[in-house]
Amino acid sequence: MSAPLTQDNIVFDKVEVKYSEYVYALRGVSLTIARGEFVFLMGQTGTGKSTLLKLLTREVKPTSGRVLLWGREIGGLPERDVPALRREMGIVPQDFALLPRKRVYENVAYAMRAIGATRREVRRRVPEILERVHIGHRADAFPHQLSGGEQQRVAIGRALINNPPLLLADEPTGNLDPAHSWEIMEILMELNRRGTTVIVATHDQMVVERMSKRVVNMQGGLVVSDVTPSDVSAEAITQHVTAGWDDEEPAHEDHPILEPEPPEEFEGPIPLDEEDLEPEVPPHA
Amino acid sequence: MLDRIEFLLTEAITAMRRNWLMSFAAISTLAVALFLLGGLGYVLIRMNAAAEDLSGRFEMRVWLRDGVSKQQISEIAADIRAIKGVKEARWVPRDIEWKRQIELTPEVAYFDNPFPDSFKVILADISLGPEVESKIKALPRVDAVEYLRAEQQFMEQLMNFLQWLATFVGGLLIVTSGILIYNAIRMNILARWREVRIMELVGASRSTIRIPFILEGMLQGLLGGFTASLLIFAAQQAVAEQLKAVLMTAALPRFPIELALVVLGGAGVVFGGFCSFLAVREPVRRRMGV
Structure with a gap:
């Protein structure tokens, strides 16, 4: 479920990011995140979750579509205004930096x-x-x-x-054991309780299940499922998450954001990372 | 404000310390370039002054035709003195010239006086010699003009050569040092990619990211300029000591070290700033890792 389109939201409106004629990072993603929300962007490497964060930090510009931060279009923001934009958010990179x-x-x-x-x-x-x-x-x-x-x-x-009213974390638990991962998540939750909007890109399924927060699952540059904690149980989140990784039918056909996967013979853009070119093994296989 | 300047300067000095070898290469090359340019420039200034002193010694002799009257001689004297570049024109009567020759070589006394009346012309500006010569030659009743054209030409050629040498070698070294400063700054940007990345992550302005690198280039230029000034001072002192030992008197005037520090230091700052500005114009952006 997505939040309504107001000035208090972060909105990705049919956003497409294309690195070359054949290489897409995002293929028309529409997503709304309300102020004060805690959202996980789930998916394997190269599915576009980091690109979504980069759109917000303006490391990447959308090829088409709009990205709105608190009602302001940031896709066309001039370079000189980017530092001011970044002072409106906190960025936690994967490698700590x-x-x-x-x-x-x-x-x-x-x-x-x-x-x-x-x-x-x-x-x-x-x-x-x-x-x-x-x-x-x-x-x-x-x-x-x-x-x-x-x-x-x-x-x-x-x-x-x-x-910052917004905190973006890219794989914050990627290099950590479960105990330390949970410590980090507790800090992020505490910040969220104080009103900070938190967006976390991760593929740490265990943490996501335990947190019981909204989960946006991505694959091949598309949002394949968007689950809020009130919708489903932890088991259902797992199903949503892994369903998207199977290249099978999307988990929720009636979901408003869900879009059908491209057919097998789709000859359009290829995935961004080489890993995606290898035969995919479902996590539960 | 002071807080800000302190932060930017600290960043610049840290960058120089981190990449000290490259910085040293840039500073020393710029110092040698400015030493050559500044040093040869100083030598040229001194030679110009010396040439002005010497011009009095480059005497021109103007021979008149036979049978020129005293009235005509005084007219010719007035015409010569009116020519630009002439300091003095003195009439030498033919009898006086003949007496001097007899004193030098008494055996010629048996001959008739072959000399016409003449003028000794002293130049105010040695470089105007050829011009003065042609103007005097154009005067009526002037038979011939003699002067040390070869010596004057040698002085001019020497100065032209030194000027060319300073421009060519110094220019070549200036370009080299510019490339070295550019490279030093680029390498420092790479060496400090973590700091640049963090600044970008937290939203530091572009000027905050770039100014330390430009300051670094200016500092390198300043140090290069100061080193060059001290080198020229040391070289001048060494030459002065040698000349003093030979001539037993103070042969060279005092070297204006304060002026050299200001001029060469300033030139270094401007040059270093320009090269580093070119270096940071290339994107300093790194992947932010998000």
């Missing part, structure tokens, strides 16, 4: 200084941010002295320096 020669405190402080914060502001806010992501006790540690989960918490802390 921490500076190895700087301590935890300095990593967050550096990012704050880069956006023009004074030393006084940095001294006041950094400890507060580190406490918020439960890493204050490791403020003097270097990244290599931290566990994966702790590094990810620093990356999330850094994403909070602008007090």
Whole structure:
């Protein structure tokens, strides 16, 4: 189920991203995310979930269609306005992107200084941010002295320096064990409870099932299912998720966002990643 | 504001320290280029001054035709003095010239005086020699003009060669150092891709990302300019010491080190800033990983 089209929403309207004549990342995705929602973008590598995030950060421009952030069209935003756009969101990359020669405190402080914060502001806010992501006790540690989960918490802390109403996380648990994954998810949930819209691209099915949040499942640059927690149980989410990975019929034919898969003999655009060119093995096989 | 400047400067210095070998190559090449340009420029200025001093010694001799009256001689003197580039024109009567010759070679005393009246002309500007010569030759009752054309030409050729050498070698080195500064900045952008990526992730402005790299180029230029000034100063001191030992007197005037630091340092800053500006015009963007 998608949220209504208002100024408080993030809207992808028939968005197509084409890297070349034959290489598509997204093939006409329509999706609406309401302010304050927590959404998982699920799917295998190369299905277009990262591209959806990149459209919001304006790393990628839509080839066609519209991307609206809180009612503002950002697809055609001039390059000079992109930094201001990014200050409206927090971005958590998959690889943490921490500076190895700087301590935890300095990593967050550096990012704050880069956006023009004074030393006084940095001294006041950094400890507060580190406490918020439960890493204050490791403020003097270097990244290599931290566990994966702790590094990810620093990356999330850094994403909070602008007090963003929107947090985008790309595979935040991709490099973590289940215990640390859950720690990260708890932090994201806490931020969501405080009103931050959280969009997480992941293929961590276990985390998604346990969180019981809205799940947008993607495949081949299309949204193949969109399930809210009130709709279905954890088992049903699993079914939705894995159904899309089988190249079989979509799970919910009556779903408004669901679009039919291209036929086998479809000779149109090819998937973006080479992995997708290999024979696909269903996760439950 | 000061906070901001401090951040940008710290970034620039960190970048230079991180890539010190490349920075050193750029600074030293620029220093050698500016040393050649500035040093040879200084030598040319000194030679020009010396040539002006020497011009008094480049005497021109104007021989008049036989039988010129005193009235005509004073008219010719006025005409010569009116020519641009002439400092002084003195009449040498034929009898006085003949007496001098007899003093030099007494055996010629048995002959008749072959000399006509003449003028000794001293030039104000050595480079105007040929022009003065042709104007005097065009005067009526002037038979011939003699002067040290070869010496004057040698001085001019020497100065032209030095000018050419400074322009060519210095220019070549300037281009090389420009490429080195450009490369140093590009390499620093690559070396600091993590910082650039983080700045982009959190929405730092384009100027915040680029200014440290431009500052870095300007710093390299400044250091190159200062090094060149000190090298020229050291070279000048060494030459002055050598000349002093030979001539037993202070042969060269004091080198204007303060002026050299300002001029060459300024030139380095402008040049380094320009090269680094070209380097950051290429996209510094990296994948943000989302």
